[in-house]
Amino acid sequence: MKKKQISIIGVPMDFGQMRRGVDMGPSAIRYAGVVDRLENLHYEIDDLGDIEISRPEKLDKLSEGNLRNLKAVAEGNTKLAKKIDEAINADTFPLVFGGDHSIAIGTLAGVAKHYNNLGVIWYDAHGDLNTAESSPSGNIHGMPLAVSLGLGHPTLTEIAGYGPKVKPENIVIIGARSLDEGEKILIKELGIKVYTMHEIDRIGMTKVMEETISYLKDRTDGVHLSLDLDGLDPHDAPGVGTPVIGGISYRESHLAMEMLAEAGVITSAEFVEVNPILDERNKTASVAVALMGSLFGEKLL
Numbered sequence: 001m002k003k004k005q006i007s008i009i010g011v012p013m014d015f016g017q018m019r020r021g022v023d024m025g026p027s028a029i030r031y032a033g034v035v036d037r038l039e040n041l042h043y044e045i046d047d048l049g050d051i052e053i054s055r056p057e058k059l060d061k062l063s064e065g066n067l068r069n070l071k072a073v074a075e076g077n078t079k080l081a082k083k084i085d086e087a088i089n090a091d092t093f094p095l096v097f098g099g100d101h102s103i104a105i106g107t108l109a110g111v112a113k114h115y116n117n118l119g120v121i122w123y124d125a126h127g128d129l130n131t132a133e134s135s136p137s138g139n140i141h142g143m144p145l146a147v148s149l150g151l152g153h154p155t156l157t158e159i160a161g162y163g164p165k166v167k168p169e170n171i172v173i174i175g176a177r178s179l180d181e182g183e184k185i186l187i188k189e190l191g192i193k194v195y196t197m198h199e200i201d202r203i204g205m206t207k208v209m210e211e212t213i214s215y216l217k218d219r220t221d222g223v224h225l226s227l228d229l230d231g232l233d234p235h236d237a238p239g240v241g242t243p244v245i246g247g248i249s250y251r252e253s254h255l256a257m258e259m260l261a262e263a264g265v266i267t268s269a270e271f272v273e274v275n276p277i278l279d280e281r282n283k284t285a286s287v288a289v290a291l292m293g294s295l296f297g298e299k300l301l
């Protein structure tokens with residue numbers, strides 16, 4: 001990691017899906033000791049606190065078409081994009097805690113304008129490539145990657161006043177094992193690079209990360225890591241809203257983070273979908289913090 005200063009930004013957002021509790025993710029991750037962990041690695045940490053997200057009880061849950069809570073999701077992400085922008089202008093590394101994965105819309109809106117060719121590693125069981133038309137659920141947390149490609153409702157694709165944020169050839173999805181039909185079509189049409197669980201089983205995480213790193217190094221000038229905890233197997237990360245069995249192991253995930261640290265390619269990161277209500281004694285938040293340790297260069301010896 002190039003920058004020695006990290007800005008932590010919490011996003012207690014749960015409007016991108018239907019299970020309450022994921023808004024407590026940022027607290028759970030802090031409680032699991034993230035600041036000490038990163039300070040021990042000699043980073044200077046500035047915890048900027050949480051983005052203000054309206055409470056659902058107060059909200060007129062304005063949905064549009066098949067886009068649940070569209071207005072609330074757009075509002076939160078607009079604020080987030082601004083905060084990210086400030087963190088990067090202050091020459092710090094933005095480290096974002098979710099919240100559901102719809103917050104990647106705001107993170108990428110804030111990050112992408114600082115790069116000509118931003119790369120994205122999407123570590124996830126899902127593709128999150130749905131649009132209102134293809135989504136089986138209407139949940140916006142299943143859409144952020146499509147939105148960042150410029151596909152979807154303009155209220156989302158134009159956040160921060162520009163779009164698209166990323167190019168399909170600069171994206172690598174790792175850990176996919178649950179894709180909707182429309183997502184599969186889009187992946188083929190756009191030629192997005194995907195390592196499904198099949199490839200991870202077959203060639204191993206070492207090869208997957210070697211290939212990912214050299215692929216992105218060649219074509220990008222910065223790489224954002226968007227890590228959905230449901231990319232991991234539910235055995236290791238049970239506290240998520242949309243678990244899918246047969247996922248990436250704790251060990252493989254550490255290896256992936258260690259290889260990213262060694263390569264020094266990551267320029268911003270977010271850890272999302274931690275839901276303490278569904279968790280077992282804060283296990284998933286602790287796993288997230290352990291992975292952040294590896295991402296920022298922690299070693300045993």
Ligand SMILES: NC(=[NH2+])NCCC[C@H](N)C(=O)O
Nearest residue numbers: 101126130137139141142242
């Ligand atoms: N970030 C997530 N956990 N996304 C899950 C998405 C699930 C499903 N593909 C949907 O669109 O509803």
Ligand SMILES: [Mn+2]
Nearest residue numbers: 125126228230
């Ligand atoms: Mn997911």
Ligand SMILES: [Mn+2]
Nearest residue numbers: 101124128228
């Ligand atoms: Mn996701």
